[in-house]
Amino acid sequence: MPGAIAPGPDVTLQVRVNGTVIAVPLERYVLGAALSEVTPTGEAPAIVSRVYEVQAVIARTYALSHRRRHAKEGFDLCDDTHCQLYQPDRIRTSSFARAAEAAVDRTRGRVLRVGAAIIDALFHADCGGHTTTPATAWAGTNAPYLPAREDQVPGARHRAWTFEASMADWRTLLNGDPRTSVGTRLTRIVVDATGPGDRVTALRLVGARERVVTGEVLRSVVSAARGPRSVMSTRFTASQTPSGFRLTGTGFGHGVGLCQVGAIARARRGDSLADILGHYYPGARLGG
Ligand SMILES: [Zn+2]
Numbered sequence: 001m002p003g004a005i006a007p008g009p010d011v012t013l014q015v016r017v018n019g020t021v022i023a024v025p026l027e028r029y030v031l032g033a034a035l036s037e038v039t040p041t042g043e044a045p046a047i048v049s050r051v052y053e054v055q056a057v058i059a060r061t062y063a064l065s066h067r068r069r070h071a072k073e074g075f076d077l078c079d080d081t082h083c084q085l086y087q088p089d090r091i092r093t094s095s096f097a098r099a100a101e102a103a104v105d106r107t108r109g110r111v112l113r114v115g116a117a118i119i120d121a122l123f124h125a126d127c128g129g130h131t132t133t134p135a136t137a138w139a140g141t142n143a144p145y146l147p148a149r150e151d152q153v154p155g156a157r158h159r160a161w162t163f164e165a166s167m168a169d170w171r172t173l174l175n176g177d178p179r180t181s182v183g184t185r186l187t188r189i190v191v192d193a194t195g196p197g198d199r200v201t202a203l204r205l206v207g208a209r210e211r212v213v214t215g216e217v218l219r220s221v222v223s224a225a226r227g228p229r230s231v232m233s234t235r236f237t238a239s240q241t242p243s244g245f246r247l248t249g250t251g252f253g254h255g256v257g258l259c260q261v262g263a264i265a266r267a268r269r270g271d272s273l274a275d276i277l278g279h280y281y282p283g284a285r286l287g288g
């Protein structure tokens with residue numbers, strides 16, 4: 001049972017970094033991944049410490065539950081967002097390296113489990129105010145510890161975004177992918193259905209051809225052309241403008257599991273490590 005591997009100081013991961021596979025002791029990997037995945041700029045030292053405890057537990061849990069993910073290619077994990085960001089240079093260069101190292105030591109060997117199994121500790125940058133489920137986000141498999149939950153914490157800086165383009169630009173964007181290709185005309189973009197956490201689950205693109213896609217398909221099509229900071233999440237509404245269409249949304253990322261914006265706000269109000277993890281992964285136990 002791969003989910004039940006006991007973490008220990010002797011675990012070594014084979015990580016592909018910039019194309020080269022290197023052996024990295026687990027806790028060293030956790031430090032590099034935590035520093036790569038969160039940068040709590042401007043936060044007080046106590047908050048920085050708590051944020052890195054949270055990210056260290058997530059990084060360790062994720063590494064052990066996804067170990068062997070690249071087994072067919074001869075290593076465990078890659079250094080990209082496909083697995084977790086892992087930029088080991090940050091251990092040398094980040095001004096948070098010492099705080100993160102202390103947080104990794106304090107949480108050494110601790111992972112999140114349900115029963116004996118290590119959970120899939122998914123996380124994202126910003127839920128926009130409400131997390132969602134794997135089934136809603138990417139037609140994935142739901143788990144009781146990955147619910148859609150409101151994430152309203154005083155002081156949480158969930159972001160709002162808009163993405164606007166002219167009719168002609170929208171047509172070009174949509175016609176760039178067979179899943180959203182509307183042909184020579186585009187007349188409407190309509191949200192037909194939303195799922196838990198107000199994620200768009202059915203978006204109707206009316207043109208020379210009519211397409212109905214998930215919000216995630218639209219996000220990936222637009223992101224491929226305009227980058228990840230264009231359509232930042234699937235938590236949006238659509239409206240017509242004089243020259244084209246506008247999406248108005250909140251959040252950044254897939255919205256499943258822990259929200260980093262919410263976790264930082266919880267750290268600021270003094271929530272414990274267990275409280276923060278318990279909100280986003282209810283029912284999971286923090287242990288060895
Ligand atoms: Zn990978």
Ligand SMILES: [Zn+2]
Nearest residue numbers: 127151259262
């Ligand atoms: Zn949130």
